[in-house]
Amino acid sequence: MKRFRGSVDKPGLWPRKGGRLSGRGACRFATQVEYIGQRRTRVEDARLVQGQGRYVSDVAWPGQLVMAVVRSTHAHARIRAIDGSEALRSRGVFGVYTARDLGGLNRPMPMGIVDTSFEPALQTPLAADKVRYVGEPVAVVLAEDRYLAEDAVEKVRVDYEPLEPVIDLDEAAADRVLIHEARGSNVLGGFEHTVGAGEAALATADLVVEEVLRIGRVSGQPMEPRGVVARYDAEQGVLEVYLGTQSAHGAKGHLVAMLGLPPEKVRVIAPDVGGGFGVKMGAYPEDILAAYLALTLGRPVKWAGDRLEEFLATNQEREALHRVKLGVQRDGRIVALVDRFLQDCGAYTPMGSLIAHTTAINLAGAYRVPNLYVSYQLVATNKVPVGPYRGAGRPQGHFVIERMLDRAADRLGLSRIEIRRRNLIPPEAMPYDTGLVLRTGDPIAYDTGNFPEGFESLVAALEPRLEERRRAAGRQGRWVGLGVANYVEISAAGGFEGAIVEARPDGTFLVFTGAAAQGQGHRTTLAQVVAERLGVPFESVTVVEGDTALIARGVGTFSSRTMVMAGNAASQAATAMRQELLAAAAKELEVAVEDLEWEAGRIRVRGVPASALTVGEVVQRLLQSQERVRTEAYFSAKGATYGFGSHGVIVEVDPATGGVSLRDYVMVHDGGQVINPLLADGQIIGAAVQGIGTALYEEIRYDPQGQPLNTTYLDYLLPGSAEMPEFELIHQRYAATNNPEGFKGLGEAGIIPSMAVVLSAVEDALAAGGVPAFFAATPVTPEAIFAAMNQGGVSHEAASV
Amino acid sequence: MTTRQIRLTVNGQERTVEVEPRWLLADVLRERLGLTGTHLGCEHGVCGACTVLLDGRPVRSCLLLAVQADGHAVTTVEGLAQDGALSPVQEGFRQEHGLQCGFCTPGFLITATYLLEQNPQPTREEIREALSGNLCRCTGYQNIVNAVEWAARKLAEQNSAKP
Structure with a gap:
């Protein structure tokens, strides 16, 4: 694999001194180790490659009952009656429960984030009077095993009175049919924001391009479906819940609120979690129901969702309708961007306005947009509720600006590369206040980076290959095109995360954090941070995550926040631990702390090698007079981190099949101070592939009756190994300024521009084949390519001759 | 429901288990034999998470009934490491x-x-x-x-x- 080294490694670009971040706590101790920044294999893997992982579906308790869910078969209907009598007689069935059996439990579930910007529409654990999407839970069955539970589900008779469904966004916003009657409108909330002169500035533009952009609805599809196992420990009076979640503490909060238990009586454990991507967050009905039934029945209850349920009942995302105007000068400089969009919420708003708002604040991308107006409406439809999927608005915002720049460049007769050059924010403008504002109220001001340098390194890597690719493919009748796009990943805005470091008498350390991983490798990366800041061998640090009994407060893993928040918390807790151990050693050795040096797990008096203690010995002394040796820190970064990047791809379009092949895919990425490049690159590549899925393959489609048309992997296509390209990465490293370690969020970076860049490249390829095209909607399937060809007067039959 | 006794050689070990004919091989491996390393991702034969070797050839254990594996050798992820060393x-x-x-x-x-x-x-x-x-x-x-x-x-x- 070819790896580019960008200008990153040139001295002078790093805001560091002597290989370390300057001017901060990081320099306080000279340690022998350099774990931060080290490419390391993961401590997680030995278990996982031997099948020793423990995922929720692997958890089984003696005497457990298995829960299966009766789901609405209608997109919009009134429930007249539910008859569970036949199901109850079914073999191995313990009980059938409807909304009526839940009593006070069946009230709206809490929203997954704090959002006071509008009045949410929240789902109850079971639908009581009305269903609002196909897949909404209306009853649950408990049985001895899953086979028997699913047998019984088929025997529950639900009498529906079908109502007209509302699927289309414009139609929903017209309010002819109401989904939440009491609200009086399907528009549940809205927002607007103006930067500079806003829309009025369009009058001064030489050219205004207008487009209606439509982003398809996709599903996160972690390979492990959602699941929960709950059991009530009557002796301790504690409800213990194993949950496939990105936020054990968030889930605990929801359970406490719904079940009315004291917080200390609920323990949530996120064991190995098989991918999250945003969808394993917030309160889901199954989590509440399993916990409630385990509590009330005194028997463990397990629900392991299947793939169909992942399609029918797990939050989806992306769908939005943007009406956009971009005003530019003749030379391509942006004058103003105006975007009015409808955000599809699906039937409920479990995660508030998060996605719409994040879309809005991503509209400027990496460019100077002096005037901007954005407004959105949150629109309910009879579809699966919308909640975050990796990127959570970032790809959508960037899709808008990047698509519009392509459109403007074409109209001006400017190259798509050149128009970006002329609008990228230059390094001398940093910090650059975009005029946009985070949900926390902080201004969005890009702090560090060199966008033009990154973009030029991308162009330099790809442009020279284009002609050769064109020649080679042209001989086979295929069309080749290049697309480029830039982005800024706004991440880790708001909230906090904590870390507890506990020293053990054998000289090893435990680290507890609430921010559990779903594949990101926190047990490795947080151990790297702690080992470096403590000055101890990596192997002596063990990270324990995702158990609310082990750390009382936590937030979770989403929004590319964990290394920024938990990473800095771990760093601070480790630094405090080091100080505590040094102070204890100084007392023991009867010297001043300044006279001590710390090397390879030993603390000794400078110049007196014989006068030394091992870390373990110091801990043992401390434990003679205290219960435990632990330090803790809770870190909240101010504002957000801003990681720039560029993607470029050369694609081949086969006019005979409408198939798109990705040939060269180059990514420039500024991850700030990266903890583990091996894992960081893995995040970037994995995210890019998800974005390619949205660009080319994935879309949840509904028929006019609100029936989802593709709910299996046979008809909802995930990117596979054979279609995906080899990615090349170019790294930039400009440390973030809002956290002592200089970390930047990077988990969502790869997905942000990949949708826009692929569409751009496919258009460029079609243009090379004499087909003018502008794709205003995702995904670009062979069908969409044929449609463009037909419109351009080129039939694929002719092209294939 | 009637059950059938089947004999499997799982990761080199003879295992005898009484199963309902409709039980999938994946469920028997996971729930009856405690081999939870085999995962169920889609249960319709596309994702491949449940792939095991049946007499040395890869099969989807979510598409195979356990009774179909009667008398055959099954290798799961738990059987890849030899003598504690990763393959x-x-x-x-x-x-x-x-x-x-x-x-x-x-x-x-x-x-x-x-x-x-x-x-x-x-x-x-x-x-x-x-x-x-x-x-x-x-x-x-x-x-x-x-x-x-x-x-x-x-x-x-x-x-x-x-x-």
């Missing part, structure tokens, strides 16, 4: 960061193990083709391909070291 394929995934969440990994390991038995020196394109029946949502596949290449190199080294 070259397992080690390759660790070395090359070929897994993130780890949920799809058992299926990839089984498929890759079979691939390298059939074709010890595959090209990257051949590896991608061979793995195209397994879905991963985390890695973007590149490091999985690297992992299989790593394992192929390791196996070649091991074979050339043999007298």
